[in-house]
Amino acid sequence: MTVQTFDPSQTTTLETAAKSLKHQVNTDSAKGHTIGFVSLGCPKNLVDSERILTQLKSEGYHIVPNYDDAALVIVNTCGFIDSAVEESLQTIGEALAENGKVIVTGCLGAREDEIRQVHPNVLGITGPHSYENVLAQVHQFVPKPKYDPFTMLVPDHGVKLTPKHYAYLKISEGCNHRCTFCIIPSMRGDLVSRPIGEVLDEAQRLKKAGVKELLIISQDTSAYGVDVKYRTGFWNGSPVKTSMQALCEALGEMGMWIRLHYVYPYPHVDDIIPLMAQGKVLPYLDIPFQHASPRILKLMKRPGQAERVLERIKKWRAICPELTIRSTFIVGFPGETEEDFQMLLDWLQEAQLDRVGCFKYSPVVGAKANELPDPVADEVMEERYHRFMQTQQAISSARLQAKLGRNIAVLIDEVDEEGAIGRSFADAPEIDGAVYLNAATNLKPGDIVTATVEHADEYDLWATVATV
DSSP states (O other): OOEEOOOSSOOEEEEETTEEEEEOOOTTOOTTSEEEEEEOSSHHHHHHHHHHHHHHHHTTOEEESSSTTOSEEEEEEOOSSHHHHHHHHHHHHHHHHHTSOEEEEEGGGGOHHHHHHHOTTOSEEOOTTOHHHHHHHHHHHSOOOOOOTTTTOOOTTOOOSSOTTEEEEEOEEOOSOOOTTOOHHHHHOSOEEOOHHHHHHHHHHHHHTTOOEEEEEOSOGGGTTGGGTTOEEEETTEEEESSHHHHHHHHTTSSSEEEEOSOOOOGGGGGGHHHHHTTSSOSEEEOOOBOOOHHHHHHHTOOSOHHHHHHHHHHHHHHOTTOEEEEEEEESOTTOOHHHHHHHHHHHHHHOOSEEEEEEOOOOTTOGGGGOSOOOOHHHHHHHHHHHHHHHHHHHHHHHHTTTTOEEEEEEEEEETTEEEEEOTTOOTTTSOOEEEETOTTOOTTOEEEEEEEEEOSSOEEEEEEEO
């Protein structure tokens, strides 16, 4: 899990206590109005952190990267699975031990009793996207600084915890599904779509700030606008529907890489594929399929039919041959038989997905799946996990080998004395592979270059810059 701390200028990666910390240092911090901030969990949580930090900065608080200099520490928690809960509780404990004054927010904050039982001395607890409540608690323990228009200036695009060249754009909050393994709706509520004009305004501000890649996120990106019945909004004086397709069409005119995450395979996703073929949106879909056995999908209460999805994937690739599909799956779900699991492996072979993550089923407090019979033994789950990964690694490796000798566009993320590390359109930051450009030390983060692929393994590519 990634821990994020704020910096107004640049991001530096360090290893501390086996965690990847992004430190951003504010050297003009004022004693008494300093806030430490730790952000755990997924990109959706990261966006919540950015919003809180933006408001704090606009009120004149100084964000510091260590416990010692902070008058108070905010921990934005994750509570999706047991390992995330454990890490969140450990991080809260570390902040209490090192600083003593801690406010907790985020997904785990929805389970206040559980936090209080372990850490009764936290100053305040709020659930996810409770921005105003977090600020109210900060005001209670660290009063607002006196107004200073020079120190309280915040960029139009707000505070960002990502490198300058890419950013996450959250288009909605909450989810209308009731998957039996998930408790997100109980934490974040039902779907609430942001106004289309507000989303496009934010995208435009990010572009003006130098962002080259927008990663579109939500709990269910395909459902954008369902809650408002796809009402017509306005942007730049023109009507725009609150829908996934209209959003993609508008974003596709902005000249950035547009990457879609958490896309359920509803029928209208078919309408996005031509936009990918036209270069308006990156030919990349992140679809959390979770399984392929109809029986297990029914137990999970997941939408979609695996066989029909296979047919649609073939049609998508016929329209857009460059399409990259990434997904996540769960093995060892309660009731999963060897037949169910073999069905999943056969489906993988047929689907030929490019990027895949796999999780061993883990009970989540409050999830309906906990009530299901026939739990899968840990040793069986472990064995199935390894078989799954071996199957997918062979698929991933073959699909990357097919790129040898091709020219691809690469967005540069890092540059050091050995060369540059970037990503192609097929690689989302932190979850997919990388493209290594050895000896390309003349590049800088945010550059987009053309490179020729020379080598590949199961996850990454090695290439040589063709043109800059």
